[in-house]
Amino acid sequence: MRKCEFSKLEVAVFPWVAYGHFIPFLHLSNKLAQKGHKISYLLPKGVESKLENMNQFPNLIQFFPLLLPQVDGLSPGAETTSVVPMNQQKYLAFSVDQTRDQVESIFKVVKPDVGFYDIWFWIPDLARKLGIIPIFYAVGCSMGMGMAFSPKEITKEMTVEEVIEWPAGYPCSTVRFKAEEVPLLLFVTEDFGSGLSCGERMRVSLVESDALAFRTYRELEGPFLDYIAQESGKPILLSGPCLPETETQQLDEKWVSWLSQFEPGSVVFCALGSQTLKPPIGCSTVEEALPEGFEERIKGRGLVYGDWVPQQLLLHHPNIGCFVNHCGYGSMWEFLLSDCQIVLIPEIPDQILNTRWMANELKIGVEVERDKNRRILKESLSEDIKLVMDKDNETAKILRANHAKLKQALCSSHLREEYINNFIQALHHLVQK
Structure with missing residues (x-):
């Protein structure tokens, strides 16, 4: 029986096993549940407890834990990318692939109308067999996703020049890789x-x-979305960024107390993402890896914290004036909707593309230059922070003005509501076909 446009949907979500994917999928789940729709959220068993406090609608969002089988090459008990080095994540992916029977059993019980997923290539086939509409939900920028639809695939045999120019005809000519970054792209x-x-x-x-969904606004990523629509021939659904409303949340007192020591707009907040900032080999925490005496030297001026931080709330604290970050897509949206000056240190391909877009096209932040070995020099980082924090510097003024103008366009509560309502309406149309 087809559901009418006003009925409540049954939705399943199954993200890639990284917190940079778990959290955006949960943000989407919260927005759908807020409208009365029911969500079945599939995730590794050990992750459930870490996300429970972000579930705003436990009566409508139910977690379904998966038991990941042990496979050769994967450390016992490893369930997410936060504890698995990049060169071993293929074993993690293979382990999750082995949960297909568990996923099928869950789908047969909850009978979702639609299923959101990302890197699990076997979900569309499984979903269709059970009468479920498979929708790819991109937690990254549509710019990166669009490259998958290039008529020419990237290969190891391509020259450096060919890789840099790939894909031909792509929007925004300044969003390009550099020669030394080609190995990362490969x-x-x-x-x-x-x-x-x-x-x-x-x-x-x-x-x-059956459709491609993005957590963005057309006002920001229009050219890339048009490219994907043209090359894929698929329906494009836009949910908006789906970030939690900061007005309804409180920053923990320990952060408020520490930040209150400083003047408005004077603090530099540096966070490089859970995937990049890990304890070095042989250390159990980031703090343990610090040079002897370092914490004492920065006492009263700085703070090192190696655990999860409420980044979105911190960016809205008036005393934070500069955000040094990796330009992951989630962080990108959080700083776009803040008043901070932006300094970018991208590490992996999608972060590099996001950074070039922010720095070269939108001109709202600066990218820290690396040396020929891709190392970040402290002098370069220091210079860029001083530049964007200098209120009298003309470049800083331009960056601040561009950022403020873009934030104003994207911060409308009416815009957020319009996008999620249109997103749900599009889901109904797919279900009714």
Whole structure:
């Protein structure tokens, strides 16, 4: 029986096993549940307890834990990328692939109308067999996703020049890789479990979906969304960023107390993402790895914290004036909707593309230059922070003005509501077909 446009939907979500994916999928789940729709959230068993406090509608969002089987090459008990090095994540992906029977059993019980997923290339086939509409939900920028639809695939045999120019005809000519970054981009050609490269997994996941969903606004990513619509021929759904409303949340007193020591707009907040900032080998915490006497030297002026932080709330504290970050897509949205000056240190391909877009096209932040070995020099970082924090510097004034103008366009509560309502309406249309 087809559901009418005003009925409540049954939705399943199944993200890639990284917190940079778990959290955006949960943000989407909260927005859908707020409208009365029911969500079945599939995730590794050990992750459930870490996300429970972010579940705003436990009566409508139910977690379904998966037991990840042990596979050769994967550390016992490893369930997320936060504890698995990049070169071993293919084993993690392969382990999750082995949960297909568990996923099928859950789907048969909850009977969702639609299923949101990302890198799990086998979900579309499984979903269709059970009468579920498979929708790829991109937690990253549409710019990166669009490359999967390029007529020419990236290969190891391509020259450096060919990789830099790939894909031809793509929007925004200044959003390009540099020669020394080509090896990072070629990572998508490496094996990533189950006999597929990372790029092949992504391509199959996108191409086999019934629709493509993005957590963005057309006002920001219009050219890339148009490219994808043209090349894929698929319906494009836009949920908006789906970030929690900061007005309804309180920053913990320990952060308020520490920040209150400083003047408005004077604090530099540096966070490089859970994937990049890990304790070095041989250390159990980031703090343990600090040089002897370091914490004492910065006492009263700085603070090092190696655990999860309420980044979105911190960015809205009036005393924080500069945000040094990796330009992951989630962090990107959080700083776009803040008043901070932006300094960017990207590490992996999607972060590099996001950074070039922010710095070269939108001109709202600066990218820290690296040396020929891709190392960040402290002098370069210091210079960029001083530049953007200098209220009299003309470049800083331009960055601040561009950022303020963009924030104003994107911060409208009416815009947020319009996008999520249109998103749900589009889901109903897909279900009614």
